[in-house]
Amino acid sequence: MSHIDATPHVLPQLAIFTDFDGTLVDLADAPDQIDVPESLAAQLERAIRDLDSAFAVITGREIADIDRYLAPLHLPIAGAHGTQRRRADGVIEEVDMAHVVAAEEIAHSIAPLIEANPGLVLEAKEGSVALHYRQSPELETAARIAMEDAVNGVTDFTIVPGKMVFEARARGISKGTALRAFMREEPFLGRTPIFIGDDITDEDGFIAAQELGGVGIKLGEGETAARMRIADVHSVHALIQGLGDIAARDRDAGDLH
Numbered sequence: 001m002s003h004i005d006a007t008p009h010v011l012p013q014l015a016i017f018t019d020f021d022g023t024l025v026d027l028a029d030a031p032d033q034i035d036v037p038e039s040l041a042a043q044l045e046r047a048i049r050d051l052d053s054a055f056a057v058i059t060g061r062e063i064a065d066i067d068r069y070l071a072p073l074h075l076p077i078a079g080a081h082g083t084q085r086r087r088a089d090g091v092i093e094e095v096d097m098a099h100v101v102a103a104e105e106i107a108h109s110i111a112p113l114i115e116a117n118p119g120l121v122l123e124a125k126e127g128s129v130a131l132h133y134r135q136s137p138e139l140e141t142a143a144r145i146a147m148e149d150a151v152n153g154v155t156d157f158t159i160v161p162g163k164m165v166f167e168a169r170a171r172g173i174s175k176g177t178a179l180r181a182f183m184r185e186e187p188f189l190g191r192t193p194i195f196i197g198d199d200i201t202d203e204d205g206f207i208a209a210q211e212l213g214g215v216g217i218k219l220g221e222g223e224t225a226a227r228m229r230i231a232d233v234h235s236v237h238a239l240i241q242g243l244g245d246i247a248a249r250d251r252d253a254g255d256l257h
């Protein structure tokens with residue numbers, strides 16, 4: 001008679017990194033119109049406890065935005081595409097003033113286009129700029145040209161296209177550099193990184209996670225470097241909760257031996 005080993009497999013200790021818009025919350029018509037489920041913060045808090053706090057948000061938004069949407073949580077966060085970073089010990093790293101000034105100059109150059117086209121939305125962030133055309137898709141080309149002109153006027157900035165948005169950020173900074181920085185620190189150090197995201201700006205995060213022995217998980221369709229895919233925001237919530245449950249199970253099993 002064959003013997004089936006019923007012992008559950010023990011997962012490596014994971015560090016979970018996730019994007020915010022389109023991954024933790026569904027997309028909306030404008031940045032301030034997202035619907036954040038009331039239960040989300042509590043649900044994340046439970047999973048994060050089970051993951052020994054090895055959980056961070058890596059987003060294009062500013063840190064303050066995520067704090068507001070996930071209150072009362074105060075997570076490790078990389079904001080503005082890696083320009084800002086709050087470490088797990090709560091310390092917020094200083095943003096390079098040159099990047100702050102360059103982003104202000106870009107926002108200033110774009111301002112006349114916004115005044116002439118109320119359907120465009122400009123988000124001036126600390127060290128990066130987003131120009132949204134979701135409400136006026138016919139202005140995509142005008143938005144791209146205006147961003148290119150503005151970025152050409154400053155040193156060392158680049159444009160990353162996102163979902164109905166052109167984002168300007170400093171060269172050499174990305175979600176990948178942010179993930180790598182977290183992975184050099186406790187409580188992430190030595191763990192296996194997983195990065196979950198939905199957009200082109202998340203590709204650097206997928207690549208970094210995979211180069212560090214982990215996995216990128218892409219939500220939805222489209223070309224990607226990520227090795228795995230997930231269907232929707234609801235499944236992301238379920239995945240995070242499930243990984244937390246498994247981490248708790250493995251820890252309890254370890255305690256018994």
Ligand SMILES: O=P(O)(O)OC[C@H]1O[C@H](O[C@H]2O[C@H](CO)[C@@H](O)[C@H](O)[C@H]2O)[C@H](O)[C@@H](O)[C@@H]1O
Nearest residue numbers: 020021027028029030031059060061134163165
């Ligand atoms: O890295 P993320 O957390 O995905 O942030 C990327 C950008 O997300 C936001 O814009 C996107 O979501 C909006 C709300 O759903 C949507 O209206 C817009 O079209 C999307 O591009 C945010 O406003 C940006 O600052 C982030 O960089």
